[in-house]
Amino acid sequence: MPGPPCLLWLLLAVAFSGVPRAQPLAPQDFGEEEEEEAPRPPGPAVLCDYDRCRHLQVPCNELQSAGPTACLCPGLSSPALPPAPPRLGDVHVVAEDGSAEVRWCAPASPVHRYWLLLWEGGGPPQKSGPFNATVRRAELKGLKPGGAYVVCVVAANAAGESGAPGPGAGGQASEGSAGSAGAGGPALGPCGRVVVPPRPQSLVHAAVGVGAALALLSCGALVWHFCLRQRCGCPRAPPAGIGPPRSPRPAS
Numbered sequence: 001m002p003g004p005p006c007l008l009w010l011l012l013a014v015a016f017s018g019v020p021r022a023q024p025l026a027p028q029d030f031g032e033e034e035e036e037e038a039p040r041p042p043g044p045a046v047l048c049d050y051d052r053c054r055h056l057q058v059p060c061n062e063l064q065s066a067g068p069t070a071c072l073c074p075g076l077s078s079p080a081l082p083p084a085p086p087r088l089g090d091v092h093v094v095a096e097d098g099s100a101e102v103r104w105c106a107p108a109s110p111v112h113r114y115w116l117l118l119w120e121g122g123g124p125p126q127k128s129g130p131f132n133a134t135v136r137r138a139e140l141k142g143l144k145p146g147g148a149y150v151v152c153v154v155a156a157n158a159a160g161e162s163g164a165p166g167p168g169a170g171g172q173a174s175e176g177s178a179g180s181a182g183a184g185g186p187a188l189g190p191c192g193r194v195v196v197p198p199r200p201q202s203l204v205h206a207a208v209g210v211g212a213a214l215a216l217l218s219c220g221a222l223v224w225h226f227c228l229r230q231r232c233g234c235p236r237a238p239p240a241g242i243g244p245p246r247s248p249r250p251a252s
């Protein structure tokens with residue numbers, strides 16, 4: 001007779017003993033998961049300290065590998081593709097030296113080296129450089145006073161080089177210049193115009209030359225006039241101040 005109630009009690013005891021065992025397990029599990037997940041996100045993502053127009057700027061992909069913490073180089077194109085064209089910045093002409101300082105900004109591409117191409121009129125361009133990937137400015141030398149040039153900056157990596165439209169495209173063209181400013185605005189592409197003003201010295205020389213030529217001409221005219229008069233006696237010389245009548249010219 002005591003069998004069935006004993007079994008019931010045993011079952012109840014097992015059931016109740018299992019409940020308090022299960023309850024403390026659940027919070028422990030959550031706690032362990034939180035501790036494991038906490039160190040996984042590697043802090044907020046930071047952009048690399050990179051300015052594409054800064055002279056002697058270390059390339060962004062080198063900053064990424066060199067820094068103590070990882071940083072981002074957004075929009076950097078694949079090294080398997082030729083770089084996009086750099087953007088030419090200000091060109092500062094020093095007329096007295098026949099030189100010009102050219103600045104540019106890097107494209108959002110891996111670049112190994114840059115060089116400049118300089119066109120003067122027709123014919124093949126002069127190349128200057130190459131410059132390493134950190135360089136953002138260079139000096140053009142030997143520019144002629146009063147000369148007009150087109151300069152383009154070219155970027156290259158192992159996959160190829162960026163295009164340079166050259167003077168054929170008017171020096172203002174670039175692939176991404178759809179909304180560019182008018183003719184007076186800065187060029188947005190890799191090319192720009194360099195106009196060297198004539199030297200002030202050469203303007204003075206020109207003025208002196210023109211003056212000297214005019215003086216020589218008038219002296220010559222006077223000498224010729226008096227010699228002729230002396231040689232032939234000039235009895236029919238008209239009174240001074242009255243020249244020969246001018247034939248009227250039709251107004252054009």
Ligand SMILES: *[C@@H]1O[C@H](CO)[C@@H](O)[C@H](O)[C@H]1NC(C)=O
Nearest residue numbers: 056058131132133134135136
């Ligand atoms: C790159 O060129 C500049 C200017 O010539 C120079 O100062 C710099 O040390 C060069 N950098 C490297 C990494 O060669």
